[in-house]
Amino acid sequence: MSNTPKQSDWKQREVGALWKKKNDKGSYCTGYLITDELGKKVKQRVVMFSNKDKNNEKSPDFVIYLSLEQNTETTAAAPKVAAAKMIGKKAPLPVAADDEIPEM
Numbered sequence: 001m002s003n004t005p006k007q008s009d010w011k012q013r014e015v016g017a018l019w020k021k022k023n024d025k026g027s028y029c030t031g032y033l034i035t036d037e038l039g040k041k042v043k044q045r046v047v048m049f050s051n052k053d054k055n056n057e058k059s060p061d062f063v064i065y066l067s068l069e070q071n072t073e074t075t076a077a078a079p080k081v082a083a084a085k086m087i088g089k090k091a092p093l094p095v096a097a098d099d100e101i102p103e104m
Helices: 006-012 077-086
Strands: 016-023 026-037 038-052 064-068
Touching: 016 077
Parallel strands: none
Antiparallel strands: 016 026, 026 038, 038 064
């Protein structure tokens, strides 16, 4: 019995990926989510942190944010992303040249 149909089903349902990272402040995850913007798939970079404000069992364990890149290629895009967040619209973030995330 082959696992191919099940594997392709999982691939079709995939909406993103996260990688574990560590720094002086603790552990977190970085990655991307794929959204559908008017029929076009858009890869949005995200960062996920532990919810430090968790005060009961119904509070989420993790919180995901749109990633704001800190290199020169994406600095110009940051104000546009912040403006889009303020008016409730999504804005895709550019992917840096040294990005560790594999292309689809």
